[in-house]
Amino acid sequence: MSRIEKYYKARYEKFKILLKWRSLLPKLLNAVKKVIPDAEVYIFGSALKNKLTANSDIDVLIVSDKASGFQRHKLAVAIEENLSNPFIFELHLIPKEKLSWYKVHAKELTPIELILK
Template sequence: MSWEYLKRKWDERKEFLNNARHYVRLIKEVCVKKVDPECRVILFGSVARGNYRDDSDVDVLIITDKAKGIWDKVNIEVIIERELNIGDPFEFHVVTNSEYENWYKKFIDIYEEF
Protein backbone atom coordinates (compact mmCIF):
# COMPACT_ATOMS: atom_id res chain seq x y z
CA MET A 1 0.00 0.00 0.00
CA SER A 2 1.21 3.42 -0.83
CA TRP A 3 1.52 6.31 1.58
CA GLU A 4 -0.92 8.32 -0.56
CA TYR A 5 -3.60 5.64 -0.25
CA LEU A 6 -3.18 5.43 3.53
CA LYS A 7 -3.27 9.21 3.86
CA ARG A 8 -6.44 9.39 1.75
CA LYS A 9 -8.14 6.71 3.88
CA TRP A 10 -7.10 8.48 7.10
CA ASP A 11 -8.41 11.82 5.82
CA GLU A 12 -11.66 10.15 4.78
CA ARG A 13 -12.00 8.63 8.24
CA LYS A 14 -11.48 12.03 9.89
CA GLU A 15 -14.10 13.55 7.57
CA PHE A 16 -16.62 10.92 8.68
CA LEU A 17 -15.79 11.43 12.36
CA ASN A 18 -15.90 15.22 12.21
CA ASN A 19 -19.25 15.15 10.37
CA ALA A 20 -20.73 12.05 11.99
CA ARG A 21 -24.11 13.61 12.73
CA HIS A 22 -24.57 14.59 9.09
CA TYR A 23 -23.86 11.01 8.01
CA VAL A 24 -26.15 9.56 10.69
CA ARG A 25 -28.97 11.73 9.31
CA LEU A 26 -28.26 10.25 5.87
CA ILE A 27 -28.25 6.76 7.38
CA LYS A 28 -31.68 7.47 8.87
CA GLU A 29 -32.98 8.62 5.46
CA VAL A 30 -31.75 5.46 3.76
CA CYS A 31 -33.12 3.27 6.53
CA VAL A 32 -36.57 4.87 6.27
CA LYS A 33 -36.66 4.70 2.46
CA LYS A 34 -35.03 1.32 1.82
CA VAL A 35 -35.49 -0.77 4.96
CA ASP A 36 -38.32 0.23 7.29
CA PRO A 37 -40.29 3.50 7.50
CA GLU A 38 -40.53 2.91 11.26
CA CYS A 39 -36.80 2.35 11.89
CA ARG A 40 -35.06 4.27 14.63
CA VAL A 41 -31.45 5.43 14.30
CA ILE A 42 -29.38 6.33 17.35
CA LEU A 43 -25.84 7.68 17.62
CA PHE A 44 -24.07 6.54 20.80
CA GLY A 45 -20.59 5.93 22.13
CA SER A 46 -17.65 8.31 22.12
CA VAL A 47 -18.97 10.48 19.27
CA ALA A 48 -22.28 11.08 21.09
CA ARG A 49 -20.38 11.78 24.32
CA GLY A 50 -18.01 14.17 22.54
CA ASN A 51 -14.81 12.43 23.64
CA TYR A 52 -13.93 10.59 20.43
CA ARG A 53 -10.40 10.32 19.05
CA ASP A 54 -9.11 9.98 15.50
CA ASP A 55 -9.09 6.19 15.88
CA SER A 56 -12.63 5.96 17.33
CA ASP A 57 -15.52 4.39 15.52
CA VAL A 58 -18.98 5.87 15.04
CA ASP A 59 -21.48 3.68 16.86
CA VAL A 60 -24.86 3.69 15.12
CA LEU A 61 -27.77 1.73 16.53
CA ILE A 62 -30.44 0.81 13.99
CA ILE A 63 -33.66 -0.43 15.56
CA THR A 64 -36.09 -2.25 13.30
CA ASP A 65 -38.24 -5.33 13.58
CA LYS A 66 -37.18 -6.15 10.00
CA ALA A 67 -33.91 -7.38 11.57
CA LYS A 68 -35.20 -10.76 12.66
CA GLY A 69 -32.09 -12.82 11.95
CA ILE A 70 -28.38 -12.39 11.30
CA TRP A 71 -28.82 -12.30 7.52
CA ASP A 72 -31.44 -9.57 7.80
CA LYS A 73 -29.06 -7.55 9.97
CA VAL A 74 -26.14 -7.98 7.60
CA ASN A 75 -28.35 -7.11 4.63
CA ILE A 76 -29.47 -3.88 6.30
CA GLU A 77 -25.83 -2.91 6.89
CA VAL A 78 -24.96 -3.67 3.27
CA ILE A 79 -27.89 -1.60 1.97
CA ILE A 80 -26.75 1.42 3.98
CA GLU A 81 -23.04 1.02 3.17
CA ARG A 82 -23.69 0.67 -0.56
CA GLU A 83 -26.27 3.45 -0.75
CA LEU A 84 -24.00 5.96 1.02
CA ASN A 85 -20.61 4.49 0.05
CA ILE A 86 -19.52 4.35 3.69
CA GLY A 87 -17.93 1.75 5.93
CA ASP A 88 -15.08 2.48 8.30
CA PRO A 89 -15.36 4.14 10.85
CA PHE A 90 -19.09 3.36 11.16
CA GLU A 91 -20.00 0.48 13.45
CA PHE A 92 -23.59 -0.57 12.86
CA HIS A 93 -25.55 -2.30 15.60
CA VAL A 94 -28.73 -3.57 13.94
CA VAL A 95 -31.29 -4.81 16.46
CA THR A 96 -35.00 -5.46 16.91
CA ASN A 97 -37.10 -3.36 19.27
CA SER A 98 -37.03 -6.23 21.76
CA GLU A 99 -33.22 -6.48 21.62
CA TYR A 100 -32.99 -2.75 22.18
CA GLU A 101 -35.36 -2.77 25.17
CA ASN A 102 -33.79 -5.85 26.77
CA TRP A 103 -30.11 -5.07 26.21
CA TYR A 104 -28.90 -1.84 24.60
CA LYS A 105 -31.25 0.48 26.49
CA LYS A 106 -29.70 -0.68 29.77
CA PHE A 107 -26.15 0.29 28.78
CA ILE A 108 -26.36 3.34 26.55
CA ASP A 109 -26.07 6.42 28.71
CA ILE A 110 -25.61 9.31 26.29
CA TYR A 111 -27.14 9.15 22.83
CA GLU A 112 -28.82 11.14 20.09
CA GLU A 113 -31.79 9.81 18.17
CA PHE A 114 -32.23 10.97 14.60
Protein backbone atom coordinates in the same frame (compact mmCIF):
# COMPACT_ATOMS: atom_id res chain seq x y z
CA MET B 1 4.06 8.61 -2.11
CA SER B 2 5.19 5.77 0.15
CA ARG B 3 2.84 3.20 1.67
CA ILE B 4 3.14 4.77 5.08
CA GLU B 5 2.33 8.21 3.70
CA LYS B 6 -0.72 6.78 1.90
CA TYR B 7 -1.82 5.07 5.09
CA TYR B 8 -1.63 8.23 7.19
CA LYS B 9 -3.20 10.34 4.48
CA ALA B 10 -6.16 7.92 4.34
CA ARG B 11 -6.52 8.02 8.14
CA TYR B 12 -6.40 11.81 8.09
CA GLU B 13 -9.08 11.97 5.39
CA LYS B 14 -11.29 9.58 7.37
CA PHE B 15 -10.84 11.67 10.50
CA LYS B 16 -11.85 14.84 8.64
CA ILE B 17 -15.07 13.09 7.58
CA LEU B 18 -15.66 11.81 11.12
CA LEU B 19 -15.44 15.33 12.50
CA LYS B 20 -18.41 16.28 10.31
CA TRP B 21 -20.47 13.28 11.42
CA ARG B 22 -23.54 15.33 12.38
CA SER B 23 -23.85 16.65 8.82
CA LEU B 24 -24.03 13.05 7.55
CA LEU B 25 -26.97 12.07 9.75
CA PRO B 26 -29.76 13.19 7.38
CA LYS B 27 -28.34 10.94 4.63
CA LEU B 28 -27.92 8.11 7.12
CA LEU B 29 -31.51 8.43 8.31
CA ASN B 30 -32.77 8.50 4.71
CA ALA B 31 -30.73 5.39 3.87
CA VAL B 32 -32.14 3.53 6.87
CA LYS B 33 -35.75 4.57 6.22
CA LYS B 34 -35.44 3.60 2.56
CA VAL B 35 -34.60 0.03 3.59
CA ILE B 36 -36.53 -0.23 6.88
CA PRO B 37 -39.30 2.40 6.97
CA ASP B 38 -40.43 1.53 10.51
CA ALA B 39 -36.94 1.59 12.06
CA GLU B 40 -36.01 3.57 15.14
CA VAL B 41 -32.49 5.01 14.79
CA TYR B 42 -30.19 5.95 17.66
CA ILE B 43 -26.62 7.21 17.93
CA PHE B 44 -24.30 6.21 20.77
CA GLY B 45 -20.63 5.87 21.60
CA SER B 46 -17.57 8.09 21.26
CA ALA B 47 -19.15 10.59 18.86
CA LEU B 48 -21.71 11.66 21.46
CA LYS B 49 -18.98 11.84 24.09
CA ASN B 50 -16.84 14.07 21.82
CA LYS B 51 -14.04 11.48 21.98
CA LEU B 52 -13.55 10.69 18.30
CA THR B 53 -10.16 9.53 17.05
CA ALA B 54 -8.91 8.46 13.62
CA ASN B 55 -9.78 4.89 14.69
CA SER B 56 -13.36 5.78 15.61
CA ASP B 57 -16.60 5.11 13.87
CA ILE B 58 -20.10 6.39 14.52
CA ASP B 59 -22.16 3.79 16.38
CA VAL B 60 -25.68 3.57 14.98
CA LEU B 61 -28.38 1.46 16.60
CA ILE B 62 -31.17 0.50 14.22
CA VAL B 63 -34.20 -1.03 15.90
CA SER B 64 -36.79 -3.00 13.98
CA ASP B 65 -38.43 -6.38 14.30
CA LYS B 66 -37.25 -7.00 10.73
CA ALA B 67 -33.68 -7.01 12.10
CA SER B 68 -33.38 -10.57 13.33
CA GLY B 69 -31.18 -13.48 12.41
CA PHE B 70 -29.42 -13.47 9.06
CA GLN B 71 -31.81 -10.79 7.80
CA ARG B 72 -29.81 -8.28 9.87
CA HIS B 73 -26.79 -8.63 7.63
CA LYS B 74 -28.80 -8.25 4.44
CA LEU B 75 -30.43 -5.10 5.79
CA ALA B 76 -27.07 -3.64 6.88
CA VAL B 77 -25.61 -4.19 3.41
CA ALA B 78 -28.67 -2.62 1.79
CA ILE B 79 -28.36 0.44 4.04
CA GLU B 80 -24.61 0.77 3.41
CA GLU B 81 -25.21 0.64 -0.34
CA ASN B 82 -27.20 3.88 0.03
CA LEU B 83 -24.41 5.73 1.87
CA SER B 84 -21.52 7.60 0.28
CA ASN B 85 -19.31 7.07 3.37
CA PRO B 86 -20.46 3.77 4.89
CA PHE B 87 -17.05 3.07 6.44
CA ILE B 88 -17.54 5.68 9.15
CA PHE B 89 -20.73 4.08 10.48
CA GLU B 90 -20.91 0.94 12.61
CA LEU B 91 -24.46 -0.32 12.14
CA HIS B 92 -25.98 -2.34 14.99
CA LEU B 93 -29.30 -3.82 13.88
CA ILE B 94 -31.47 -5.33 16.59
CA PRO B 95 -35.09 -6.39 17.12
CA LYS B 96 -37.16 -4.22 19.47
CA GLU B 97 -36.95 -6.78 22.27
CA LYS B 98 -33.21 -6.04 22.68
CA LEU B 99 -33.55 -2.25 22.93
CA SER B 100 -33.83 -2.32 26.74
CA TRP B 101 -30.32 -3.84 26.98
CA TYR B 102 -28.87 -0.93 25.00
CA LYS B 103 -30.77 1.61 27.10
CA VAL B 104 -29.04 0.21 30.19
CA HIS B 105 -25.55 -0.31 28.74
CA ALA B 106 -25.29 2.62 26.31
CA LYS B 107 -26.48 5.40 28.58
CA GLU B 108 -25.83 8.11 25.99
CA LEU B 109 -28.14 6.37 23.49
CA THR B 110 -29.85 9.26 21.67
CA PRO B 111 -32.58 9.17 19.02
CA ILE B 112 -31.23 10.53 15.76
CA GLU B 113 -34.17 12.93 15.48
CA LEU B 114 -33.04 14.73 18.66
CA ILE B 115 -29.56 15.21 17.24
CA LEU B 116 -30.96 16.53 13.96
CA LYS B 117 -33.00 19.26 15.70
